[in-house]
Amino acid sequence: MTTNSAASALVETMINYDIKYVFGIPGAKIDKLFEELEYNQSPNKPQLIIARHEQNAAFMAAAVGRLTGKPGVVLVTSGPGVANLATGLVTATSEGDPVIALGGQVQRDDLARLTHQSIPNQELLNPVTKYSVEVQDPDNLSEAFANAYQEALAAKNGAVFISIPQDVIDANVKREVMVKSPLVEQGVPAKDQLKSFVQEIKQAQMPVILAGMRASQQKATRALRTLLHDVALPIVETFQGAGVLSRDLENLFFGRVGLFRNQTGDTLLKQADLVITVGYDPIEYEARNWNKERQSKIIHLDSVVPELTQEYQPELILQGDIGDTLLALREILKGDYALSTSTKEHLLAIKKEFDDKDVPPTTQSNQGLHPLTIVNELQQHVSDQMVVTVDVGSHYIWMARHFRSYEPRHLLFSNGMQTLGVALPWAIAASLLDPKRKVVSVAGDGGFMFSSQELETAVRLHSNLVQLVWVDGYYDMVRFQEQSKYGQEAGVKFGPIDFVKFAESFGARGLRVDEQHDLSTILDEAFAISGPVVVEIPVDYSQNFKLNQNLLTDQFN
Structure with a gap:
């Protein structure tokens, strides 16, 4: 690689800012930067982590931001690559997770033309980020990254976006790259x-x-x-x-x-x-x-x-x-x-x-396990230092109300956007940051399928994680609220999946709780396995109607 290219200057800037990982998916408009990340000879260069979807790559970067307090970085190509960042970035911005997103763009001469993958990147992502800019001069690229880093960490933390035209990343630079500046510190009130x-x-x-x-x-x-x-x-x-x-x-x-x-x-x-x-x-x-x-x-x-x-x-x-x-x-x-x-x-x-309220019932139905039983058993298997990521769904309410956590940012929720599919990508990132410690991801059978393709990423990285899938066959968080509002449900049922076979098809281990295999024994086995494990757990949500009942009398409607 040339030492004076914009791509090498950007990688050197990332090194100066101590960026450890870059998550993303390549494409022609930004491939020069992927080449530089792959073949740069510096021992301190960021590790390139290829995901299976840009949205999930953004989730992984956000998890790095939330867990470390330093911006995670996501890198994608032009057109749909950039568009697919939107959900991940709005989730990060609303929930205070520092992220720097880099997106490819058509060459500058094509910006005003109706050409292949030409979309207004900066304008598209401006509403979902704190800061969105398109670099027009390769000598500004290092500066743009430095300012993006600073803005991502300014209160309130969030996502920033840099659009990079193809001829900008392919060009040479004349200026020196930026060195890391100290962050602005706040003081104590009067x-x-x-x-x-x-x-x-x-x-x-x-x-x-x-x-x-x-x-x-x-x-x-x-x-x-x-x-x-x-x-x-x-x-x-x-x-x-x-x-x-x-x-x-x-x-x-x-x-x-x-x-x-x-x-x-x-x-x-x-x-x-x-x-x-x-x-x-x-x-x-x-x-x-x-x-x-x-x-x-x-x-x-x-x-x-x-x-x-x-x-x-x-x-x-x-x-x-x-x-x-x-x-x-x-x-x-x-x-x-x-x-x-x-x-x-x-x-x-x-x-x-x-x-x-945390005590599970003594009897169980034949439809599945009571949510409190699952929460209680998981609590027995998780140490205070383990990270537990939680997807969105009915299980999320039970976990938020009843699962105890004693270390900050070790029990992760998407609480601002309530975004489906966050748990597995977050868990993969958490495992990267602490590969020796088990990470737990909790999802429903609806939300899990939003990002389940990242099981391949987890297998490739040998992520030390246990993925629990609470199975009931519905988008139940919507279902029980529809039932309470209308006395009936609509659009919440989907078909079954054999999650054990699904996991095995990716090269992960699959386990199932059933009449022959109780939850405690299965979790013992799952936590003893090295690498990603998927545990299918049938859940009985028949008591979910109580979750939004007995509201205080001044509840907002």
């Missing part, structure tokens, strides 16, 4: 704001923390735990806030909230006279659901300025570095604050009721 915050907490009878997606960033989680060891406040997680509390703070955990307003956490938020949102994003669980009546005060602590609505008008906004702000509050509050005895007694009663 002392007067911190003083007001402390006064509000001390005046409240039952303050409650609502921990959102940005509370699960490593620095923020460490600081939140440090604060809670000295200032014991009850905490409710959003789905993406899962794992912010460690095991030794379990007594402060009152569940997760999202989707339907009928959980213990919802009750606590309604009873609170002060809600402290930490790293909360409204796309996770709109304030119109948990704060419609505005009976409590709200303090907003985040790196992002909040979106204000009728239902979300904080009395105090503290914008800055979440971790540093929490530690500053701890210094003020430690040894000088405690909940009242009556509040503690009230919380103990709520906590017992919450914990009792």
Whole structure:
């Protein structure tokens, strides 16, 4: 490869920015960059991971972003290659996952012509990204990547896109490549704001923390735990806030909230006279659901300025570095604050009721296993350090409500877009980052088929993962809501698949829970196998009608 090509300059820039993986699918308009990634002689070049669909490649890059806090990179060709990025990028942007997407484009002379694979890349992906640009000069390419990296990590994290015309990536460059610049750090809010915050907490009878997606960033989680060891406040997680509390703070955990307003956490938020949102994003669980009546005060602590609505008008906004702000509050509050005895007694009663909900039924139907039985058994097989990725479907609700996680960003949900098909690509990326540790992917038989072709990728990479498929033959998350709204269902039934044979056709192992093989034994076997394993589990969703019942009386409609 030539050392002064735009392709080599871009790869050198990626090396300077410590990019470890590039996920993608090649094509003629961008193949020069694939050649450079494959044959560049640098030992520090990114590893090229070829996926089976561009959307899944974007999911893999997003998982790297969520798990490491550094942007994952996805690389695709022009036309449909770029178009297929849209769902992956809007998911990453809405859910705060830093991603840099690179897309091929026709040569500049063809941009205004109706030619093969000529589409307006920049304009197409602008609505689903934080930053979208088309590079018109090869000497700007390294700069474009540096700015994209910076923007992907700026609050709120998200996806950025760079469109690269074919004659740009094929050209030579004259400028030196960019070196990595330090990220812009946020500070701590003014002392007067911190003083007001402390006064509000001390005046409240039952303050409650609502921990959102940005509370699960490593620095923020460490600081939140440090604060809670000295200032014991009850905490409710959003789905993406899962794992912010460690095991030794379990007594402060009152569940997760999202989707339907009928959980213990919802009750606590309604009873609170002060809600402290930490790293909360409204796309996770709109304030119109948990704060419609505005009976409590709200303090907003985040790196992002909040979106204000009728239902979300904080009395105090503290914008800055979440971790540093929490530690500053701890210094003020430690040894000088405690909940009242009556509040503690009230919380103990709520906590017992919450914990009792995790107990699975003692009897099972012949249609399949109760969801709580599957969740409980999986809990016994998963260590705190394992990553568990969860697809979207009815199983997602059961997992979000009942599966305990004690490390941030180790229980992954698509909570903003609720995108089907994320779990397997996320698990593949997680296995790349920590190949010695088992990764678990949980999906329904509907969502699994959205990205199941990546089983070949998992086999090729020898991904150390266990894929659970909850089988019932329906898009059940839609089904039970249709039944509750209309008394009937429509468009939710699909045909059967033998997932054991399906897995084996890709070279993976396939296992099935049935009358002869109980769940515990099958999971023991699955977790002992090296490489990808698919476990088919029949599930009985006959109790799902309860998931959106018993809503609090002020539920938004």
